[in-house]
Amino acid sequence: MRRWTRRQACTAVQAAMAACAALALAGCTAEDGRYAERAPGPAARAVTVVRDDVTYPLTVEITDWKVGPHPQVPARGDAVRFTYRTTKTGHLPTVVAKVAVCAVDSADVVLLCDNISVHDESPGGSRVEDGDSWIGPSPGLKPGLSGTARVLLVPDQLLLGPHAGDPKDDDGYVPPRIPGPGERLRTG
Structure with a gap:
């Protein structure tokens, strides 16, 4: 099992948060791949x-x-x-x-x-x-x-x-x- 340094863990968390934010801005949810509610x-x-x-x-x-x-x-x-x-x-x-x-x-x-x-x-x-x-x-x-x-x-x-x-x-x-x-x- 690989051990992460504190810096690597923070970078991974930041990357995951950026990916979630990009999905939210795109109007998609990772839950089932469907588009979010639209007007x-x-x-x-x-x-x-x-x-x-x-x-x-x-x-x-x-x-x-x-x-x-x-x-x-x-x-x-x-x-x-x-x-x-x-x-x-x-x-x-x-x-x-x-x-x-x-x-x-x-x-x-x-x-x-x-x-x-x-x-x-x-x-x-x-x-x-x-x-x-x-x-x-x-x-x-x-x-x-x-x-x-x-x-x-x-x-x-x-x-x-x-x-x-x-x-x-x-x-x-x-x-x-x-x-x-x-x-x-x-x-x-």
Whole structure:
């Protein structure tokens, strides 16, 4: 067994600390080789879905929205009902895409977000799906959804790959987190 001098031990510790700092600055963790949490892409009314550095031939667009009580729980406060359209712009492999949809105020500050899942229902056509959904209600949310100025989509695919956690087949994709109330969205 090799014995280290005090100077060698200090140098080794400094080198290890420098390597850890470099990994942290690069946004990586040594724990499992995955990238650290990253901010979501720029939000907009219509987005092309992306997954890390892959762009899907799929667009999602908010076509309409309104604020009002949710018909199933009207006493819980306002909610935002929105409609959306998804369109294929090329060959889309069998995929389910999940994207965040956020109600924001006039300064693009998030009031509340949820997500929608879209998938290819018409392999031969260009239209994938028209749909509608709700954001909220969320009792106790301040300032509440009545201050909604826009409904925006975040382009990033939020689902992990089909082999997430499998050390042999996992592709390492880690989606960004869904923005929370009070965060300002970056808009495109």
